[in-house]
Amino acid sequence: MTEIRWHSRAGQGAVSGAKGLGDVVATTGKEVQAFALYGSAKRGAALRAYNRISDEQIFNHAKFMNPDFVLVIDPALAFTDSIEENEKESTKYIITTHLSKEELLAGIPALKGKEDRVFIADCVQISLDEIGRSMPNAPMLGAFVKISGMFELDYFLESMKRVLAKFPQKIIDGNMKAITRAYNEVK
């Protein structure tokens, strides 16, 4: 079982990101869950979304998890949310930031000593460049594909095209570029 927790603000696309990831994972024959935890969410409110991925049917419906991956798609939440909550010794963090890794880590005492498990990508800037607005979910998926090694990039891109099929071609192209850039730039 692979468990993923997204930290996001309502409107940044974590729920769509989690569902999109679920869609792609399911095409590989695995079982998935994608859900989110929010109240009567307003745009900008902090929220968490979750994925579970398994070779077998997933019976656990609890929100509680010890995540294998923590994906932070809002730069400020890295500092203000408890992104390390219920972590494991192997939990990997992918954080959206314009800072260098050293600058970022200096501001998050909870990640001290875990430098090897922290990865960064400027998903906000990438989405601004490639999609034309701040939609950091798609580039985060690209970064996740790289760090998790769960898919080949080409397979993921092809599958995402199908997930995004209802959108105009321009949006699909932008998303493909954003995913590819984050895949190459995450470090």
Next chain:
Amino acid sequence: MAVKFDLNEREVWDGNYAASQALRQADVDVVVAYPITPSTPIVENYGAYVGNGYIDGEFVMVESEHAAMSGCIGASAAGGRVSTATSSQGFALMAEVLYQASGMRLPIVLNVVNRALASPLNVRGDHADMYLGRDSGWIQMGAFNAQEAYDLALCAFKVAENHSVRLPVMVHQDGFITSHTAQNVYPLTDEKAKAFVGEFVPVDDMLDFSRPVTYGAQTEEDWHFEHKAKQHKALMDSRTVIDDVFAEFKELTGREYKRVETYDMEDADVVIIGLGTTVETARVAAKNMREKGVKAGVVAIRCFRPFPYDEVREALEGAKAIAVTDRSSPGGAMGAFYNEVAAAMYTSKSRPMVTGFVYGLGGRDFSIEEAERIFAEQQAHADAGHITTDIQQFSGLRGPHLGFFKTARG
């Protein structure tokens, strides 16, 4: 002619989307709706299917849930296949009309996405609304995940419309935990689903002018009792039809449903009995407990009404200690579900120990760890030979321990 909807053999759907696809495939004629969180997408999607030509149906927007169910009654009595969806406060407002629908023997299918009842206001899942409908004369089925929300919605039409049943059916799913959680769902093709549900053949439809009938007539002490008794008998007799429909569904899909589901129960000493998503989480906990040497099992109610007394007794006969989980504020009693199970077990030979847990209100999480703790407590009862805790406890509640009633008896 309806536009073809492209379906994959494997989809990633949440419970709401799954239920709405079942309504599309069942060729529902009329949906009368007043949307409410978390069930909104079910009727919203049906409206979109109508608007986009995927179904030849009618979507009627009304001013309240009371009006929604009233409209369903009208459309159903007129001879249409009818469905809608609701939750929580909407369900409560519908309550009066639910009794009308069942009393008129109208085969309406209501998708209930379970949510807490205010006050305090809460949009998340618990079973308060479901229990509110327990005496309304409807058949009540429960889904534990999105796949089942889809499967059972299809089965519901076939049960409701069977001429020896002719009763409305609710299909329950947990608000958010099922309704908003996307997971793998394996839908039937449209052709298979349509063939399974079959053509709706109404009985005494009002639009048959050659044979006028009256709906909603008044009966005082001369006939009211006989009508209600007959309705109760119809509910009881629906059990075999439900079994038959589930058997037919298994033949078609390989997916097996029973009015009472049992997991790891062959030799179980300690049991959690539950409804909804909790069942699946408890199944994981039971497996974990078995690795620690505790003979743990899970029993689940698929069909809450008609209540499966015999099957509950049969499933739990060999158990030593049973935890009944009520996801609803018991309001000064032991909990609706606890009362049903305890009453069933009182008439069993073995009379196992039965304690109740109120849990998960307003969407409070129910974790594997907590289910394991409950199993361990049941094992302590079994080891001691008597109930070692309060009979009614609260699971996952913050603050000091809250519990009621003790007994020194086994």
